[in-house]
Amino acid sequence: AQQRYASIRDKPAETRCGSVLSLHMNAGLMADLPSLEGSGAEGVGLFRTELQFLTRSRVPRRSELASIYKSVMDAAHGKRVVFRTLDIGSDKVLPYMKATEEPNPALGWRAIRVGLDKKGVMRMQLQALIRGAEGRPLSVMFPFVAQFDEFRAARQHLLDELEREDKLGHVLPESVEIGAMLETPSLAFAPRQFFEMADFISIGGNDLKQFFFAADRENERVRKRYDTLNVSYLTFLQQIVSRCAMTETPLSFCGEDAGRPVEALCFAAMGLRSLSMRPASIGPVKSLLRRCDLEEAKTVIKTAFESGEQSVRPAVINWLTGKA
Ligand code: PEP
Ligand code: MG
Numbered sequence: 001a002q003q004r005y006a007s008i009r010d011k012p013a014e015t016r017c018g019s020v021l022s023l024h025m026n027a028g029l030m031a032d033l034p035s036l037e038g039s040g041a042e043g044v045g046l047f048r049t050e051l052q053f054l055t056r057s058r059v060p061r062r063s064e065l066a067s068i069y070k071s072v073m074d075a076a077h078g079k080r081v082v083f084r085t086l087d088i089g090s091d092k093v094l095p096y097m098k099a100t101e102e103p104n105p106a107l108g109w110r111a112i113r114v115g116l117d118k119k120g121v122m123r124m125q126l127q128a129l130i131r132g133a134e135g136r137p138l139s140v141m142f143p144f145v146a147q148f149d150e151f152r153a154a155r156q157h158l159l160d161e162l163e164r165e166d167k168l169g170h171v172l173p174e175s176v177e178i179g180a181m182l183e184t185p186s187l188a189f190a191p192r193q194f195f196e197m198a199d200f201i202s203i204g205g206n207d208l209k210q211f212f213f214a215a216d217r218e219n220e221r222v223r224k225r226y227d228t229l230n231v232s233y234l235t236f237l238q239q240i241v242s243r244c245a246m247t248e249t250p251l252s253f254c255g256e257d258a259g260r261p262v263e264a265l266c267f268a269a270m271g272l273r274s275l276s277m278r279p280a281s282i283g284p285v286k287s288l289l290r291r292c293d294l295e296e297a298k299t300v301i302k303t304a305f306e307s308g309e310q311s312v313r314p315a316v317i318n319w320l321t322g323k324a
Contacts, residue, residue, distance in 0.1 A: 005283025009040035013286045016293040021268055023286060024080075024276040026254060030068065033075035035279035040286070043080035045276025046141075046202065046254040047072060049125065050092050058096055059121060062128045069132025080139060082202070082276075083129055084181065085122060085154075087111040087143040106207075106216065111144030116153055126161040131170060138173035141202055146184040148194040155197065181254075183207035188240050195247040202276070203240065205255025212236060227311040228257045229266055234301070234312065241271035252276055261288040262316060269297040291323070 013021040024045030025035060036044065052060050052068055073081055088094055089110025102108040115122035129140055142154045155178045166172055182188060183204030195201070205228070210217040212233055213226040226233070237253075244251040252274035257263040259281030265288055267275065277285065297316070304315035 005040075005287060008283065008286055008290065009038075011286075011290070013289050015268065015289050016291070017295050019268065019273070019294050021272075021289060022252075022274045023282050024082075024252070024254075024274065025279045025282065026276050027072075030071055030075065032279070033072060036076060036079060039279035039282040041079075041279060041282055043082075044072075044076060045082055045252055045274070047081055047083045049084060049086055050088060053086060053088065053094055054092060056096075059124075062124050062131075065125060065128035066131040069129055070134060073132060073134075073136055078136075080137070082139040082141055082179070082200075084141050084143050085112070085115060085125055089114055106210065106218075112142050112150055112154055113144065115142075116150060119157065122154070123157060123161060126158050127165060130161060130165050130173060133173040135171045135174055137175045137177070139177040139179065139200075141179035141181055141200070143181045143204065144183055144207070145180040146186050148190045148197075151180045151194060151198065182240060183255075184211055185236070188236065188243065192247060195243055195249045198249055200250040200252070201240075201244060203237070203251070203253040203255065205253055205257045208255065209233065209257070227313055228260075228263050229311045229313040229316065231305055231310060231312060234266060234270055235305075237267065237272070238270045245271070250274070259285060261285050262313070262320070265289060265292055265297060266301065266312065266316060269294050269301055288320075292320075 013023050022042050024043050025039055025041035026046040027033065027044050028048040028051050052065060069083065087110065089105060089108060100109060129138060140158060142151060145151045158178055162172060162176065177199040179200035179202060180187070180198050181204040182201050185208070206217055209226070209228060215222040215226050217223055241251060251272065253267055253272050254276035258267065258275040259277030261284050264275055264285045268289060275285065300315050300319045301312045304312040309315065
């Protein structure tokens with residue numbers, strides 16, 4: 001598939017109307033990194049850090065993690081890599097963690113909630129990230145932030161670790177960006193100060209959509225009822241875009257939907273300019289974006305909104321078919 005899109009690999013994801021999107025890839029293993037070159041991705045928009053924890057029978061050592069993070073950054077050759085701190089709980093349970101019986105694990109003790117309650121692992125991972133950077137720029141984002149104070153506290157831990165590493169004589173990253181994943185609807189309504197404090201925000205659409213529609217992402221029966229191109233959901237995404245615009249907070253979208261060309265096009269029409277997806281999706285997404293005019297797409301979407309449709313998909317597909 002990558003061969004098919006080879007001719008546009010080094011071309012920008014520029015729409016007919018001249019809007020340029022930046023396309024990044026999602027990764028979770030060292031083995032994913034070679035795709036950075038082949039896919040034409042600008043960087044790694046989401047590096048999930050769970051696998052190194054899930055594939056061991058104990059908590060990995062700090063030095064082990066630091067060396068993995070270092071190799072990932074080495075393999076990125078200076079391209080930006082956004083490391084997401086550990087997102088365990090819910091569907092990702094560590095074999096060596098005492099399982100807590102929870103009736104609704106997706107709504108339970110997971111991700112940053114675990115990190116803030118059990119600070120040892122989070123601090124160790126932050127130290128490993130700082131050491132892995134070896135003086136290069138470091139980007140860290142915290143998953144599953146539901147309210148401002150969680151982000152503020154997690155960010156403070158990273159700042160404390162930077163100070164501590166400095167005192168210990170370790171070389172500090174050249175720059176540090178600290179971002180939050182927006183994957184609970186509540187965070188979209190956080191105070192302005194949250195948007196000012198976050199160096200960037202990345203929409204985790206897999207979780208955001210499940211919580212927006214109250215439909216389990218693991219349960220196909222209910223998940224399929226709600227189209228990503230649902231008018232309410234797109235309106236919500238548009239509101240997130242405008243809140244970020246007010247504080248000039250860089251925004252991207254890193255859930256699976258970003259890798260679906262029609263969805264990606266509609267997100268671009270809603271104002272998103274940065275998407276992160278699996279490497280194989282970059283070609284198809286870029287190819288569609290390059291063929292479309294976002295002003296036209298916006299008109300099609302607006303007309304569907306006004307006609308009381310539940311989803312803009314039929315109208316968008318109809319328009320795209322007419323163009324083909
Ligand atoms: C998401 O929720 O969209 C996301 C990128 O994170 P994960 O799929 O790992 O929950
Ligand atoms: Mg998520």
